[in-house]
Amino acid sequence: MKRLAIFDFDGTIFNSVDDVFICFNKALELNDFATWDYDEFFDILGGNIDEMVSLILRDRNTPENIDLIKEEYARFYNESLKENSLPFPGVHEVLRELQNRGMLIAINSNRSNDSIEYFAERYFTDIDFAVIEGHNPAYPSKPRPCGIKKMRKKLDVSKEECIYIGDSSTDIQTAQNAGIECIIVKWGYGNRDDWESEYIMGAVETPSEILKYF
Structure with a gap:
């Protein structure tokens, strides 16, 4: 039973993907990294935050860049109304x-x-x-x-x-x-x-x- x-x-x-997508792209754009298309973004969902950011940064996924985008993403996400989630x-x-x-x-x-x-x-x-x-x-x-x-x-x-x-x-x-x-x-x-x-x-x-x- x-x-x-x-x-x-x-x-x-x-x-919840829309708000996550929006905030990650804001963090990437602010720091001059390539942003993602919406349909592409689904392919990297599922891992923890470190794994996701590593994939999001593609070949620029150094530890320093990962920490930077994590911090920027967290700031945007925490400040957002999350109205799409x-x-x-x-x-x-x-x-x-x-x-x-x-x-x-x-x-x-x-x-x-x-x-x-x-x-x-x-x-x-x-x-x-x-x-x-x-x-x-x-x-x-x-x-x-x-x-x-x-x-x-x-x-x-x-x-x-x-x-x-x-x-x-x-x-x-x-x-x-x-x-x-x-x-x-x-x-x-x-x-x-x-x-x-x-x-x-x-x-x-x-x-x-x-x-x-x-």
Whole structure:
């Protein structure tokens, strides 16, 4: 019997790429680095902030440049209203239904805890997230399974009692590395290869389809 639903955040619960894209391009332009086209930007999503900035800077990804763009991006992002970042339609209702069924709900993401908690407090005040495991520089980020191992230990949940819900190959690799089952959503930032992965239980078109796995 499943007890724990572990959700990825960006691309699964939240459509957040527009604000991230805008703020990264502002940071790049301000410092005379090449900016990105919107469609290209999707190819670098999924890693932690250091990995993303390294890819964003292409062949100019020196440690100094990475630190510079991280700082500039953080300034722009923290000052922004984040008005383009919203939950995907129907996800909130699924979280509420899982909670009503007595399921534990957790988030495992390469976004920082502070950022995830900001959005959770703004949009999901009625959802009691059992654990939020965001990016922590002290631990390896996804697809390493450190976050999942920590939450399983804290909640005393077995591998067989978990389902990981994500949108991309990073999430599939994370679930596989943790030895737990995985569902992929089609409304996020993944692609057909992710939807057709042999590892996953299935790929869902709408949030309500998630409920059939519980």
